[in-house]
Amino acid sequence: MKKLIARTESISKNSSNEHILEVKDISVSFGGVQPVRGVSFGLTENSFTSIIGPNGAGKTSLFNLISGINKVDAGEIIFRGEALQDIHIHKIAQKGLVRTFQGAKVIRRLTVAENLMMAVQGNPGDNLRGFLNPRARSSFESKSREEAMRRLEQVGLTKFADEFAGILSGGQRKLLDLSRALMTKPSLLLLDEPFAGVNPTLVEKLLNVLEELRKDQEMTFLLIEHDLETVMRISDRVIVMAEGKIIADGLPNSIYESEVVIDAYLGSRRRGAK
Ligand SMILES: Nc1ncnc2c1ncn2[C@@H]1O[C@H](COP(=O)(O)OP(=O)(O)O)[C@@H](O)[C@H]1O
Ligand SMILES: [Mg+2]
Incomplete structure (x- = not known):
């Protein structure tokens, strides 16, 4: 597994005080399962980062840790210079860190x-x-x-x-869930597969809303998304997770071309597409 780790293009070299979010070596386990294993990354303010990876890679579990739904067993989560591990979930949202859910909650x-x-x-x-x-x-x-x-x-x-x-239809609920998340004008928004199960017209609408929000330069985004075309279009950085770890982290194009990523994740999809 170790040899899979590939920093294809390190774009997270900024010192931690330039990061709105700093995740430092966090892990969690439930019984015998360890969905997140020593994950570290930092997010630059106003950036748009996507997380991809196969089902069960630990993406949602990572969001559960960052948003405070589950607490880390080890490691630190620093948001705007403040450690979040021991802060209650509602307080975290009030501080400007808001998430949406894979199944939109309305x-x-x-x-x-x-x-x-x-x-x-x-x-x-x-x-x-x-x-x-x-x-x-x-x-x-x-x-x-x-x-x-x-x-x-x-x-x-x-x-x-x-x-x-x-x-509302499933897709419309996702739009509503996004709107709900935006009501409090968060500074960091975590989006867990907002496009899954949404028809193409509504996906386009959601993407346009996100692109508009990006132009305002007032929010930082972390998106979990399966569809690579969408990821390539909207992200300025892509993190790849597999088996609870980050296996690649870099610019969208470098990720798309990375052998490690192709082997671990994209290969089957690309082969499947042809
Ligand atoms: N609260 C939990 N209790 C037990 N197992 C969990 C819990 N949360 C996540 N897992 C397990 O962690 C693994 C990663 O799941 P998840 O984070 O949902 O992956 P992804 O979002 O990448 O598809 C899965 O095997 C899942 O069953
Ligand atoms: Mg998930």
Whole structure:
């Protein structure tokens, strides 16, 4: 396994204080399974990095560690200079590190707009003083409704604003999940296969939204994605995982041409495609 490690083009040489996220030698195991084994990388602010790798490589497990759903057994996760290992998951999101899920999480019995409004922090209804101050509450609600409507317009879901989210198709739920993640204007967004199971028209829509967001230069993206064409189009760096480890890390083209990657992952896909 060791000989598989290939830093095809090291583009993560910046010192750690230039990195919005620094993952240092993290591992986790559940019973006899160790889905993440000594993973390290840093993300430069405003970059777009994709993670590829076969099923079961540990990609989602890695996201679970970074976003605080699971805690690391070893290693460190530093976000904006602060260690995250011991911080509660909700606090992590409040700090600007937000993720989406492989199976988009929407609350079916709330309306589409309400699903988005739920994501906003600091709801005055959350604490007693705010609860007793209806004016603060209604002003907050109208602001978050406005933001929700802006987000829905961005992904073309405006006409569903007041429908129950349960009526949305799988693809539309992914759009809603992305909008939910954007409601709090995160500085680092982790996207777990946002395009899987989404029809090509909606994929194009999602990609356009992501490309627009990139232009704003205010967010850093980490994307797990299977489709290489999509990865090549949108990423400025690609990390390849297999068996819980990073086996290659570099510019998209260098990854695409790397022998190590072709052997470990792409080979079967390319052969399959021909
Ligand atoms: N909470 C858990 N308990 C037990 N096994 C887990 C857990 N989370 C992940 N795994 C195992 O870790 C491996 C990697 O899974 P995953 O991270 O979902 O891979 P990927 O997202 O790359 O397809 C799989 O074998 C999976 O069954
Ligand atoms: Mg996964």
